[in-house]
Amino acid sequence: MNCQQCQKSLYEYxxxxxxxxxxxxVEAHLANCEGCKRVKSLLMLxxxxxxxxxRFRPEPFLFTxxxxxxxxxxxxxxxxxxTWRRIVSPIMVSLTIIAALYIGITAGSKLMKSPLExxxxxxxxxxxxxxxxxxxxxxxx
Amino acid sequence: MSDQEAIQTIxxxxxxxxxxxxxxxxxxxxxxxxGFFHNKEDSEDMTQEIxxxxxxxxxxxxxxxxxxxxxxxxxxxxxxxxxxxxPIEKLFKQLGAFSIKDSEKEMTFQIPEFETPExxxxxxxxxxxxxxxxxxxxxxxxxxxxxxxxxxxSQKEISExxxxxxxxxxxxxxxAKTNLRKKMIQKLKK
Numbered sequence: 125m126n127c128q129q130c131q132k133s134l135y136e137y138x139x140x141x142x143x144x145x146x147x148x149x150v151e152a153h154l155a156n157c158e159g160c161k162r163v164k165s166l167l168m169l170x171x172x173x174x175x176x177x178x179r180f181r182p183e184p185f186l187f188t189x190x191x192x193x194x195x196x197x198x199x200x201x202x203x204x205x206x207t208w209r210r211i212v213s214p215i216m217v218s219l220t221i222i223a224a225l226y227i228g229i230t231a232g233s234k235l236m237k238s239p240l241e242x243x244x245x246x247x248x249x250x251x252x253x254x255x256x257x258x259x260x261x262x263x264x265x
Numbered sequence: 266m267s268d269q270e271a272i273q274t275i276x277x278x279x280x281x282x283x284x285x286x287x288x289x290x291x292x293x294x295x296x297x298x299x300g301f302f303h304n305k306e307d308s309e310d311m312t313q314e315i316x317x318x319x320x321x322x323x324x325x326x327x328x329x330x331x332x333x334x335x336x337x338x339x340x341x342x343x344x345x346x347x348x349x350x351x352p353i354e355k356l357f358k359q360l361g362a363f364s365i366k367d368s369e370k371e372m373t374f375q376i377p378e379f380e381t382p383e384x385x386x387x388x389x390x391x392x393x394x395x396x397x398x399x400x401x402x403x404x405x406x407x408x409x410x411x412x413x414x415x416x417x418x419s420q421k422e423i424s425e426x427x428x429x430x431x432x433x434x435x436x437x438x439x440x441a442k443t444n445l446r447k448k449m450i451q452k453l454k455k
Contacts, residue, residue: 173395187284
């Protein structure tokens with residue numbers, strides 16, 4: 125067995141999947157080949173890394189966290205406003221305010237009496253009381 | 266309660282019954298995520314995301330395959346998407362060889378007391394090398410090797426999940442092993 129054949133069989137060897145005859149040949153080669161022995165130990169270390177990672181377990185109460193995230197997503201979904209509504213809504217609100225102002229002004233002007241009606245008649249508007257006072261009353265001469 | 270019965274109950278509005286499926290399959294999802302992310306925190310977050318995603322897609326589960334197969338598919342797609350989206354983050358993680366928390370380090374390697382700090386560093390370096398070697402594999406090879414090594418699934422089960430023939434799975438695993446072996450030889454030559 126040469127190095128290439130040995131290295132090709134190393135994965136199966138480490139997984140215990142090699143037939144007995146091949147296993148003996150690989151072991152015989154490994155006993156005499158330092159390079160292949162190093163590849164094998166690197167491969168075994170890699171297997172160890174995977175085995176160690178497999179030992180991890182998720183933290184408890186995963187479902188509680190999942191449920192809270194589901195509920196949060198559902199709330200966002202409820203609160204979600206489609207784009208067309210985000211554009212149309214402010215326009216509708218503005219139009220409603222303008223309409224309300226217009227109706228208010230129109231109705232107000234028709235129903236309320238004009239405050240000008242209570243004002244001084246036009247002929248008295250510029251009547252000057254001071255001008256009517258006899259000036260001579262203040263004249264000492 | 267079977268998976269199918271649980272799904273029917275959940276779809277009727279009893280969302281608390283989803284705990285049956287979460288409890289039953291959390292290890293499966295988490296282990297697969299570990300195969301892709303090699304990090305407890307990331308795998309934990311991803312597991313949570315996958316179960317939320319699965320819940321939201323539950324009405325689309327037709328029962329043509331088993332629930333576990335369907336969940337595996339969601340896990341693989343979500344994990345690969347996440348890795349594709351975060352190449353910069355991934356790069357930083359690969360560079361951050363010594364950024365693993367102490368608690369994680371303790372859990373990852375039960376280091377005997379007589380090991381020197383140098384030994385620990387070598388192991389840590391090796392751990393990162395293995396993770397990078399696995400991550401550098403093409404997506405389909407990586408998926409096949411994760412399902413085979415981390416989930417101990419048979420080629421038949423993997424073929425069902427990946428929707429390819431058993432022969433194709435065998436070929437993917439062989440190519441993945443060859444690529445990993447080549448990387449090992451390259452590393453030893455350095």
